[in-house]
Amino acid sequence: MSNQAEEMQEQWTSLVQNMNEAAAQSVEQNMDASAAFMESWGDAMEDSMLEQDDLAAGVEGYSNAYEVWMDAADQIFERTTDAAEGEDVALTEFRDIWLQSANEAFKEVMGTSAFAAANGQLVNAMMDMQEQADEMTEETLEDLGMPTQSDIEEVGERLVEIERRQHSVETKLDNILEQLE
Template sequence: MSEPNQWNEFMQAMNQQFAQSLEQNVEAQTQFVESWFETLEQTSDPEQMGEAFEGTANAYTTWMEASQQAYERSMDAMSGEDVEPEEFRDIWLNAANEAFKEVADTTAFAATTGQTVEEALEYQQQIDDLADETLHTLGFATKRDVQEVGERLIELERRQHAVERKLDTVIDHLEDEE
């Protein structure tokens, strides 16, 4: 294979990888923004909303800067500079981390995350209660039943040790009197 053909194949592969990488990152950014806006719709506090939009704008800026940086590095590669493929990965990973940080540092994100965790815990409690009820109906012991038995055993052991200590004291007194 001649050198011009190899160069053309290399450039075509590089262009395809860059286009695919750009497309994937734009899709990821779009999904992130859509998800974030759906979350923000639940926020009624105007201060949180303003801070959330600012965080989103900063995240968007981060993504755009990463796009520019990736574009510049691809142009460097086309002009013959040795550009490692890992550089593109690092550009997008760093951008994703920075964009997430911009959004995650907002009170709206904290409030929404707290609300989501609270809802998940409530749902988990409902599932646990339903499971316990079903197990009781079927005549099986539940985790709570086993824990209660364990607590009772521990209390019985504690009392047994107390009685043994008192009995040892009584025996010691009786032996001393002999």
């Protein structure tokens, strides 16, 4: 084998090795991300007070999402094998497989009644926290002698009432002036 052919073979081997390492790293990062998502989702489902049907739907959604991720891992493995065997495989294919799988997996999870119930609980908890924060703000401003939201709303209501009365008085004065003319 000539020196030039050996160099080309080394470059090709290096390129394939780099591509395989990048694909393996991508697979590992994506699997870690999906595992972290599934773990946090599982923790959220565990901590929430869901109905039995919602919980069953959540487990089914989780299972379906897991299958989607495993199918994606199989596709990545197949395309990596194809690339190692000399087939021209674009790196964007790997990205597309993971993006499509992520979308499908999230749909599987987010489309469940468990996800909707957990989100409802989260929104209620956030609204309760917001209400508590508003009450604390009101109390703090009151203690500092500053106007609170309630004070400002009361002043606004009084201004509207004064404007209404003023308009009524103006209308009556206009009627009296018309009758005097």
